[in-house]
Amino acid sequence: MDETASPPGAARTLWALTSGQRGRYAAAVSAMAVGTVFLLLVPYVLKRALDALVSDEVDLTGTLLPAAGLIVLCYALHGFFTFLRGRWAAQASEGITRGLRHRLYEQLERLPCAYHDRAETGDLVQRCSSDVETVRVFLAAQVVEIARVSLFLIVAIPIMLSQDLTMSALSLALVPVIIFFALLFFRRVRTLFQQVDESEGSLTTVIQENLTGVRVVRAFARQDYEIEKFLERNGEFRDLEYRLFRVLSNYWTLSDLLVLSQLGIVLIGGGYFVMQGSISLGTWVLFWWLLRTIIWPVRHIGRVLADTGKATVAIGRIREILDKAPESIDETAGEPVRGDIAVENLSFAYGDGPAALDDLSITIAEGETVALLGPPGAGKSTLVNLLVRLYDYEQGSIRIGGREVRDLNRDAVRSAFGMVLQDPFLFSKTVRENVVIGRSTAADHEVEESARAADIHGNIVEFEEGYDTRVGERGVTLSGGQRQRVAIARALLMNPEFLVLDDSLSAVDTKTEAHILRSLAERRGRHTTILIAHRLSSTRLADRIFVMDHGRIVEQGTHDELLEAGGPYSRLWTIQGALEEDIERDLSRVTHT
Ligand code: ADP
Numbered sequence: 141m142d143e144t145a146s147p148p149g150a151a152r153t154l155w156a157l158t159s160g161q162r163g164r165y166a167a168a169v170s171a172m173a174v175g176t177v178f179l180l181l182v183p184y185v186l187k188r189a190l191d192a193l194v195s196d197e198v199d200l201t202g203t204l205l206p207a208a209g210l211i212v213l214c215y216a217l218h219g220f221f222t223f224l225r226g227r228w229a230a231q232a233s234e235g236i237t238r239g240l241r242h243r244l245y246e247q248l249e250r251l252p253c254a255y256h257d258r259a260e261t262g263d264l265v266q267r268c269s270s271d272v273e274t275v276r277v278f279l280a281a282q283v284v285e286i287a288r289v290s291l292f293l294i295v296a297i298p299i300m301l302s303q304d305l306t307m308s309a310l311s312l313a314l315v316p317v318i319i320f321f322a323l324l325f326f327r328r329v330r331t332l333f334q335q336v337d338e339s340e341g342s343l344t345t346v347i348q349e350n351l352t353g354v355r356v357v358r359a360f361a362r363q364d365y366e367i368e369k370f371l372e373r374n375g376e377f378r379d380l381e382y383r384l385f386r387v388l389s390n391y392w393t394l395s396d397l398l399v400l401s402q403l404g405i406v407l408i409g410g411g412y413f414v415m416q417g418s419i420s421l422g423t424w425v426l427f428w429w430l431l432r433t434i435i436w437p438v439r440h441i442g443r444v445l446a447d448t449g450k451a452t453v454a455i456g457r458i459r460e461i462l463d464k465a466p467e468s469i470d471e472t473a474g475e476p477v478r479g480d481i482a483v484e485n486l487s488f489a490y491g492d493g494p495a496a497l498d499d500l501s502i503t504i505a506e507g508e509t510v511a512l513l514g515p516p517g518a519g520k521s522t523l524v525n526l527l528v529r530l531y532d533y534e535q536g537s538i539r540i541g542g543r544e545v546r547d548l549n550r551d552a553v554r555s556a557f558g559m560v561l562q563d564p565f566l567f568s569k570t571v572r573e574n575v576v577i578g579r580s581t582a583a584d585h586e587v588e589e590s591a592r593a594a595d596i597h598g599n600i601v602e603f604e605e606g607y608d609t610r611v612g613e614r615g616v617t618l619s620g621g622q623r624q625r626v627a628i629a630r631a632l633l634m635n636p637e638f639l640v641l642d643d644s645l646s647a648v649d650t651k652t653e654a655h656i657l658r659s660l661a662e663r664r665g666r667h668t669t670i671l672i673a674h675r676l677s678s679t680r681l682a683d684r685i686f687v688m689d690h691g692r693i694v695e696q697g698t699h700d701e702l703l704e705a706g707g708p709y710s711r712l713w714t715i716q717g718a719l720e721e722d723i724e725r726d727l728s729r730v731t732h733t
Contacts, residue, residue: 149456149459150451150452150455150456150459153455153458153459154275154279154455157236157239157240158232158236158279160235160239161231161232161233161235161236164228164229164231164232164235165228165229165232167224167228168224168225168227168228168229168232168284169225169284169287171221171222171224171225171228172221172222172225172284172287172288172291173291174217174221175217175218175219175220175221175222175224175225176218176288176291176292176295177295178214178215178217178218178221179214179215179218179433180292180295180296180299180430180433181210181214182211182214182215182429182433183425183426183428183429183430183433184299184426185207185210185211185214186207186211186422186425186426186429187420187422187423187425187426188207188422189203189204189207189208189422190420190421190422190425191420191421191422191423192204194420194421194422225284229279229280229281229283229284230280232279232280233276233279233280234276234280236275236276236279237272237273237275237276237279240272240275240458241268241272243462244267244268244272244458244461244462245268247461247462247464247466248264248268248461250466250467251461251464251466251467252466252467252531253525253530253531254490254491254531255464257490257491258491264461266341267457267458267461270454271454271455271457271458272454272458274450274451274454275451275454275455275458277451278447278448278450278451278454282444282447282448282451285437285440285441285444286441286444286445286448288437289434289437289438289440289441289444292433292434292437292438293434293438296430296433296434297312299426299430300312300427300430303419303423303426303427304413304419304423304427306413306418307406307409307410307413307419307423307424307427308427310405310406310409310410310427311402311405311406311427311430311431313402313405314398314399314401314402314405315402315435315438317398318395318398318399318402318435318438318439318442319438319441319442320442321394321395321398321442322395322439322440322441322442322443322445323442323445325391325395325442326442326443326445326447327449329384329387329388329391330449330450332380332383332384332387333384333450335380336377336380336381336384339373339376339377339380340377342373343370343373343374343377346366346369346370346373347370350366350370395439395442398439399435399436399439402431402435403428403431403432403435406427406428406431407428410423410424410427410428411424467550474549474551474552475549475552476552476556476637477540477541477543477548477552477553477556477637478506478540478541478556478637479506479540479541479542480503480504480505480506480540480541480542481502481503481504481527481538481539481540481638481668482503482537482538482539482540482542483500483501483502483503483523483536483537483538483539484501484536484537484538484539485499485500485501485535485536485537486499486500486501486523486526486533486535486536486537486538487499487500487533487535487536487691488522488526488531488533488534488535488536488691490522490531495691496519496522496691497519497522497523497526497691497692498519498690498691498692499536499692500519500523500536500691500692500693501693502523502686502693502696504668504670505668506668507664507665507666507667507668508668508669508683508684509660509664509668509669509671509681509682509683510669510670510671510682510683510684510685510686511670511671511672511673511678511679511681511682511684511685511686512670512671512672512673512686512688513673513674513676513679513685513686513687513688513709513712514687514688514689514694515689516674518688518689518690518691519688519690519691519692520642520672520688521642521672522691523688524559524640524642524670524672526538526545527540527545527553527557527638527640528553528554528557528559528640529545529546529548529550529553529554532546533546540553540556555578555634555636556636556637556638557636557637557638557639557640558578558630558631558632558634558635558636558638558639558640558667559631559640559642560624560627560628560630560631560639560640560641560642560644561627561642561644562624562642562643562644562646563620563623564623564624564626564627564644566611566612566618566623566626566627567611567612568610568611568612569610569611569612570605570607570608570609570610570611571600571603571606571607571608571609571611571626572587572607572608574611574626574630575587575590575591575607575626575629575630575633576630576633577630578630578631578633578634578636579633579634579635582633584607586633587607587629587633590629590630590632590633591626591629592659593628593629593632593656593659593660593662593663594625594626594628594629594632594656594659595625595648595652595655595656595659596622596625596626596628596629599622599625603616611626619647620647621647621648621649621652623647624644624645624646624647624648625648625652625656627644628641628644628656632663635666635667636667637667637668638667638668638669638670639667639668639669639670640669640670640672641669641670641671641672641678642672643672643673643674645657645673645675645678646674646675650677653675653677653678654677657677657678657680657681660681661681676712676713679699680699682699683698684696684697684698685697685698685699685702685709687702687707687708687709689708694707694708695707695708695709
């Protein structure tokens with residue numbers, strides 16, 4: 141078993157997590173202890189009153205009324221301390237889980253991209269939500285419950301022993317059997333619990349996939365198949381739930397039988413001893429009452445201990461994330477990153493995969509506009525990922541302004557790059573907030589200027605609330621092209637040293653594309669610009685074009701040079717050129733003015 145999932149490892153982790161909340165926890169346990177003492181005082185008072193009752197010393201106002209008052213008071217105080225215990229335990233556990241969620245979130249933000257490539261998002265979400273919830277329940281309820289039952293036994297057993305040895309033996313005869321039986325049972329049904337969980341998970345997945353892909357499902361007339369699939373999973377889930385309930389009801393019935401037998405033994409045995417005269421009526425009632433108080437929680441402890449196993453597993457899974465090494469901490473100074481880009485003999489592969497870049501060399505001068513062209517999988521995005529240190533390379537070198545990128549401050553590198561991705565991500569915030577993400581202090585006119593350059597201003601002002609319109613689930617739904625243009629506005633507003641457009645115009649129509657290319661041409665020289673393109677229209681804007689394939693540069697030069705050379709670029713041009721005459725016409729106006 142993994143060390144983190146073993147009980148001692150989990151206990152250490154839990155102990156570390158409770159730092160800052162230990163005072164509250166101690167208060168909760170103390171309140172619980174005081175409350176327990178009051179509860180266990182009740183049978184003692186009862187015994188005294190009863191023994192007085194059967195003797196001749198009974199006297200209503202002197203013995204019985206004070207006893208009754210004392211019992212009421214004990215219950216009231218028990219209730220009060222139970223309330224305090226619940227409150228403090230909840231505060232402590234909420235504090236701890238809040239800290240835990242925060243640490244997990246921070247860690248996920250800092251883990252290298254290579255980790256996220258491998259991890260499944262659904263699995264990570266589950267670890268951050270239901271595993272944390274398991275730990276919370278464990279901290280809030282179960283830890284205190286274990287302490288409470290232990291205390292019950294620690295207090296009740298000496299009281300019993302001090303009264304009568306035989307009765308003590310009778311009262312506790314079945315207790316170990318009850319605990320052992322519960323432990324054994326819940327250990328055995330753990331796999332069943334797990335199966336039910338998994339089955340529920342896969343049911344949720346089917347629903348989720350179908351909701352997300354509802355159009356695809358209809359377009360391919362797959363409704364019947366999907367309904368069939370759902371019915372099947374739904375049936376499996378029902379069967380498992382049913383099995384679980386059957387097993388559980390067997391268990392509760394059997395363990396009820398054990399508990400009631402234990403109570404019966406005390407009732408009958410005690411009655412017999414009272415008749416014999418070897419114990420007093422009060423002692424009999426004391427044993428009966430003590431046992432009645434502790435036996436139900438004791439019966440439940442088996443369940444609690446078994447659930448502890450679940451918490452141990454949850455903690456182990458959380459630890460797996462927390463123990464991963466985050467992106468190495470940067471100690472380099474965050475000087476601004478600028479200058480020429482020089483890539484030399486760069487090779488790179490994702491994990492154990494095939495080479496994504498293969499001995500690639502390329503130089504881009506400061507202020508230059510270059511286009512990277514090539515079929516999907518050629519390595520264009522990989523080159524950019526390495527430029528901004530999303531991944532670290534080992535073979536070859538990338539220098540910006542003469543300094544090795546590997547040795548530059550990661551944040552400084554990333555903030556020098558304005559990136560627009562093919563399928564940009566917008567947050568569920570207003571349009572303005574989405575644009576100013578890279579530069580939150582930008583003035584309104586600057587925001588508008590960038591939006592105009594990205595040809596999205598016109599769309600935005602048509603929205604009812606203009607720049608304050610919310611994007612996403614609770615606001616407008618933007619088309620792919622609009623999202624791309626918001627992302628371009630975002631990048632332009634940063635006025636970055638390096639501007640990267642990774643196939644960012646794929647979803648806009650040709651007229652809009654021409655407009656944006658024109659704005660970019662006007663800004664020529666303000667940024668070093670890298671255009672990743674599939675359409676040739678964008679490449680006309682570039683000072684130089686690099687044609688990539690299989691992680692290498694296969695051709696480079698200006699548009700005219702490459703046409704002349706008669707290689708892959710000119711072949712592409714002939715095929716696509718005919719399709720794009722409109723843009724061509726529009727662009728020639730830009731490039732020749
Ligand atoms: P392009 O941008 O030219 O389409 P990429 O740089 O995205 O090409 O991909 C280059 C190669 O690296 C491809 O074979 C692709 O499958 C692989 N690749 C890209 N991203 C990842 C990733 N995150 N994990 C594993 N392999 C990847």
